[in-house]
Amino acid sequence: MAAFALLLTGVVALNVAVLRANMAVHRLDEERAQLEARNQALSSQLSAARSAPRIESLARKLGLVPAPASDTSYLDLGRP
Amino acid sequence: MARVVNSRLRLLLLLVFLAFAVLFVRAAWIQTVRASSLAARAQEQTKTTVTLPAARGTIFDRLGAPLALGEQATTIVADPMQIRDPRHAAAVAAKVLGLDARKLYPLLADRSRGFVYVERKAPPAKASALARRKLAGFDFYPEERRVYPQRTVAAPVLGYAGIDNTGLAGLELQLDKELSGTPGEATVIRDALGRVIDTTNERPARNGHDVFLTLDHTIQANAEQVLRDTVRRWHAKSATAIVVDPRTDAVLAMATEPGYDANTFPQALAKGLEANHAVTDVFEPGSVFKVVTIGAALSEGLVTPETTFTLPYSIRVADRVIHDAEPRPTERMTVAQILQRSSNVGTVTIARNLLGEARLKEWIHRFGFGERTGVGFPGESAGLLPSYWSGSTIGNVPIGQGISVTAIQLASVYAAIANGGVWVQPHLVDHVQGEPRPVLRRRRILSPRVDRQLLAMLKGVVSDQGTAQAAEIPGYTVAGKTGTAQKPGPNGYMPGKYVATFVGMVPARHPRLVVLVSVDEPKGAIFGGVVAAPAFARIASFDLQYLEVPPDLKLPRP
Numbered sequence: 001m002a003a004f005a006l007l008l009t010g011v012v013a014l015n016v017a018v019l020r021a022n023m024a025v026h027r028l029d030e031e032r033a034q035l036e037a038r039n040q041a042l043s044s045q046l047s048a049a050r051s052a053p054r055i056e057s058l059a060r061k062l063g064l065v066p067a068p069a070s071d072t073s074y075l076d077l078g079r080p
Numbered sequence: 081m082a083r084v085v086n087s088r089l090r091l092l093l094l095l096v097f098l099a100f101a102v103l104f105v106r107a108a109w110i111q112t113v114r115a116s117s118l119a120a121r122a123q124e125q126t127k128t129t130v131t132l133p134a135a136r137g138t139i140f141d142r143l144g145a146p147l148a149l150g151e152q153a154t155t156i157v158a159d160p161m162q163i164r165d166p167r168h169a170a171a172v173a174a175k176v177l178g179l180d181a182r183k184l185y186p187l188l189a190d191r192s193r194g195f196v197y198v199e200r201k202a203p204p205a206k207a208s209a210l211a212r213r214k215l216a217g218f219d220f221y222p223e224e225r226r227v228y229p230q231r232t233v234a235a236p237v238l239g240y241a242g243i244d245n246t247g248l249a250g251l252e253l254q255l256d257k258e259l260s261g262t263p264g265e266a267t268v269i270r271d272a273l274g275r276v277i278d279t280t281n282e283r284p285a286r287n288g289h290d291v292f293l294t295l296d297h298t299i300q301a302n303a304e305q306v307l308r309d310t311v312r313r314w315h316a317k318s319a320t321a322i323v324v325d326p327r328t329d330a331v332l333a334m335a336t337e338p339g340y341d342a343n344t345f346p347q348a349l350a351k352g353l354e355a356n357h358a359v360t361d362v363f364e365p366g367s368v369f370k371v372v373t374i375g376a377a378l379s380e381g382l383v384t385p386e387t388t389f390t391l392p393y394s395i396r397v398a399d400r401v402i403h404d405a406e407p408r409p410t411e412r413m414t415v416a417q418i419l420q421r422s423s424n425v426g427t428v429t430i431a432r433n434l435l436g437e438a439r440l441k442e443w444i445h446r447f448g449f450g451e452r453t454g455v456g457f458p459g460e461s462a463g464l465l466p467s468y469w470s471g472s473t474i475g476n477v478p479i480g481q482g483i484s485v486t487a488i489q490l491a492s493v494y495a496a497i498a499n500g501g502v503w504v505q506p507h508l509v510d511h512v513q514g515e516p517r518p519v520l521r522r523r524r525i526l527s528p529r530v531d532r533q534l535l536a537m538l539k540g541v542v543s544d545q546g547t548a549q550a551a552e553i554p555g556y557t558v559a560g561k562t563g564t565a566q567k568p569g570p571n572g573y574m575p576g577k578y579v580a581t582f583v584g585m586v587p588a589r590h591p592r593l594v595v596l597v598s599v600d601e602p603k604g605a606i607f608g609g610v611v612a613a614p615a616f617a618r619i620a621s622f623d624l625q626y627l628e629v630p631p632d633l634k635l636p637r638p
Contacts, residue, residue, distance in 0.1 A: 019277050026276040033222075037152030037204075043138075047146045048229035052301030066622075074555070074631055 126270045134261025135224055136245050137288035139238060139252075141297045142332075142510060146229065148238050148252065148342075150245070153225035154207030156198040160190050162217030169215050173198055176210045188217075200243055201225040226252075228342035233301050236336045236356040237457070237508065240345035249345070249354060251291070251508065254458050258512045261288040290513040294330035299323055302622045307337035307597075310615045314602035320358045321619060322491040324594045326498035326585065329506045329520070331455065332593075332623070334358050334488075358491075360459045362484035363579050363598070366565025367422045367547075367608070369480030369490075371497065371534060373431050374419050376443035378530045382434040385416040385533050391425045397475030402428050405564070405607075420540040422547050422562060424479045431478035437469055440478065446525055447493050448503060449485055454521065455506045461486050480565060491596040494561075494583045497534055498591035501526030535559055539588045551584050551613035553621050555631030559591075560584030560616070562608030567601070577601050582612035586620050587632040595620050 048054065056066075110118065139148040156177070163169050166188035173188075174181035177199055187196045201223050211220055226241040239250015247256035264285035269278040307319040323333035336357050340348035348354050355361065377383045392410040394403035404423050418426030431440055444450065450465040464484035466473055476482035488506055496503035505521040526534065538559035542548045547562045563581035566573040581598040585591040597612040597619065605611055623629075 022278045023276065026279065037222075040149060040151050043146050044149055044151055044227055044229045047149075048231070050145055050297075051230040051233055052298050053230075053232065053305070056301075056305070068621075072625060 126272075127267055128270070129265060129267050132264035132266055132283075132285040133222070133224060134263045134285040135287040136226065136241065136261065137259040137290045137513065139255075139259070139291045139293060141234075141293055141295050141300075142330075143296060144292075145297050147234060147293070147295075147297065148226065148228050148241070150224035151227050152204055153201035153223050154204050154220050155200050155223045156202055156207055156210060157219050157221075158188055158196050158198050159194050159217045159219070160188050160196060161194055163188050164216065169217070172213055172215060173210060173218070176213065177202055177206050230297060230301075231341045231343060232304065232339050233297050234295055234334070235340055235342035235345075235348070236354060237295065237334050238342055240342065240354075249349075249458070250356065251293070251457065254456060255291055255509070255512070258291060258515075259288045262286040289515070292510045292513070293508055294325075294332065294510045295334070295508065296332045298626060299623050300333040300335060302626075303333040303335040303619050304337065304339055306615050306618045306622075307335050308339075309618075310597070310599060310611070311337050314599060314604060314611050316599045316603070316611075317601040318357060319597065319599045319615075320361075320487050321598075321615070322358050322487055322594075322596045323619065323623060324491050324495045324506060324596075326495040326591050326594045329492060329495050329499075329504035330510065331488075331506055331508050333619075334508070356457060356459075358487040359455060359457045360461055360486075362461050362463050362486055363600070364483065364565040364568060365480040365485050365490055365581060366563035366579065367424075367480055368561045368563035368581050368583050369483065369485070370419060370422065370427050370478070371493070371538070371561060372443060372447050372449075373427050373435065373440065373478040374415060374537070375447075375497075375526055375530065375534050376440060377415070377430050377435050378533055379443070379526060380435065380439060383415045383430060385414060385537055387415050388412050389415075389418070389426055389429055391418075391423060391429065393425065395425050395428065397428060397432065398471030400472040400475050402475045402479075416537045416540055417545075419537045419561070420543075420546045422541075427478050428475050432474045435478075437474055440474070441469075444477075444483070447496075448525075449483070449489055449493075453486075453488050453492050453506050455488050455492075456508050460488070463489055480563060487596055487598055490581075490583060491594060494585060494596070495594045496525055497531060497538070498559075498585040498594050500528055501531035535585070535588060538585070542584070542588075547607070547609040548582060548584075548613045550609055551582060551616050553586060553617055553624070555633050556586050556620075556624065557588035557632055558584055558586045558620075559588035560613075562613060564607045564609075578606040580606055580608045580611035582608045582616045584613075584616045584620060586624065587629070589632050592627065592629050593620055593623055595623070 136150050138146050141147055167185060170181045170185035170188050174184050179199065207220055224245060226245060228238060237250055239252040240248050241252045242248045247253035264283045266282040267280045268276050271277050303321045303323060307321055311319050319337045321335040322331065324331055338353055340353045345354065390410065390412050393408050394401050402424050404425050413423060413426055449463055452460045452462045463486055466477065466482055473482055492503060492506045501524055503523050503525050507520060511517045538561055539557060540546050542551045542558040542560055548560055551558055551560055560583055565579045567577040567579060579598060579600055580602050583596045585594050595616050597615040599611050602611045
């Protein structure tokens with residue numbers, strides 16, 4: 001009788017452990033999905049921040065202007 | 081007395097025993113005979129099949145900057161049959177989501193429906209705020225929303241994926257099969273509190289493939305800005321620019337002005353702004369087409385760059401009079417000068433007297449006109465070739481009138497000239513994730529010798545003797561051709577309406593870039609050398625610095 005009770009207790013404990021593991025897996029799945037969504041949102045923000053029109057607009061507000069090509073000098077390091 | 085009490089106690093015990101016996105039998109009956117059917121019913125009540133959404137692939141530029149990607153959003157739905165106070169629910173939802181309560185109320189009050197959309201793909205923060213209000217009858221589920229973080233950059237090229245994340249225009253449409261994933265499915269079992277306790281029969285979602293373009297978002301944005309300034313400066317109707325690496329015919333930029341924010345495509349569509357003019361529209365190219373006539377004559381051995389002709393200011397061809405742009409006396413010009421000064425009379429003389437209609441037609445096809453380039457964009461036009469050649473057609477087509485081409489066809493022809501005479505299929509897509517790189521069509525259209533001759537002559541165009549001095553870039557040799565073409569209308573050419581074009585190659589000795597600029601209906605000036613050539617110079621100057629292409633002329637002193 002005691003052995004039977006012990007066996008039943010073991011089965012119940014196993015089932016409870018499986019249920020808890022399933023719930024944990026589901027929680028981790030949800031967390032992964034949230035992290036992926038956050039990652040996508042950050043990628044989108046980064047791309048928007050890197051866009052040339054935005055950078056140019058900010059630069060102009062700071063008083064910067066595009067450097068004319070004729071103002072660029074090159075040094076030939078091919079000869080001493 | 082004691083005997084009576086004992087018998088009543090025994091009766092009570094018997095009744096209690098019988099009650100427990102009944103309960104015990106009932107419990108045993110439920111857990112044995114009814115066990116499987118009750119377990120199945122419990123599963124039915126707690127088991128649901130859910131769709132596992134597939135993410136749409138991201139579109140990246142050549143440097144890995146995402147130009148189109150999915151963001152998490154929340155779709156809010158409601159069951160009007162469960163909403164007791166639709167007026168209150170509409171007011172709360174409208175306030176939180178920023179909607180119009182007057183439009184929302186009739187949806188929530190319609191008890192004949194069990195499902196209505198409150199908002200598709202709402203921002204998650206607003207959806208969470210509404211969820212915290214715990215309104216009865218409202219449900220929330222995640223959906224992916226397509227966003228274009230760089231907004232106006234390459235908008236007509238990227239196109240649009242609609243509310244259901246299917247491609248509706250542009251590359252989103254062209255590559256819809258590659259970008260779309262396949263949703264998965266799973267059976268989810270929940271407990272009485274709604275928590276997931278098991279997942280079975282799972283078929284995972286397959287996400288869409290990412291696509292990597294040849295476009296460079298910085299080169300693209302600069303080209304768009306230059307076109308904006310050009311359209312504003314010349315009060316033009318529109319403008320197009322294409323930047324190509326002639327070594328591979330990879331399209332680095334494909335710009336159209338006026339542009340729009342890709343995230344507001346429906347509004348742009350309503351205004352007719354969505355077209356990618358570089359690929360879908362045709363126009364009469366004018367003098368930029370002369371490279372075909374001259375290239376053909378050189379290849380056939382009919383002329384050399386030094387062959388000389390005596391050319392009056394005007395000639396008659398059938399019932400038409402062809403003349404040069406600027407009045408001049410009769411003079412002798414070499415073939416090089418004919419191209420350098422863009423002489424209509426000289427070009428038509430070569431075509432009519434030497435090349436002839438049959439060979440010119442052959443070379444037009446050889447250069448790729450009349451067929452799609454295969455750049456990989458929906459709705460690409462093949463251009464329009466004359467179906468019937470009258471006596472005067474030989475006076476028009478050689479100088480780029482009476483024939484319609486697309487900007488991408490022209491750019492790819494000049495890219496072939498810049499690439500030693502080898503035409504390579506222009507392309508916008510570098511590769512699709514997980515798939516082999518596409519094999520591009522290639523063919524030689526000019527021999528290396530003729531190509532060198534043509535390139536040298538086109539260098540002469542960008543000089544004080546040529547028509548495109550405004551295309552000069554300090555430190556670099558530039559070769560190119562101007563074009564100023566009348567626009568055809570229903571009753572012949574429309575007075576005062578022109579397309580001004582310049583196509584340039586830089587550095588001319590070993591070109592790294594081919595840039596085409598075409599301006600539709602400029603006002604105040606109409607010539608390619610005045611309107612389009614300066615825009616070319618601005619675009620190319622920036623790109624040369626950005627790509628760190630060293631100058632090929634004598635270096636200026638620091």
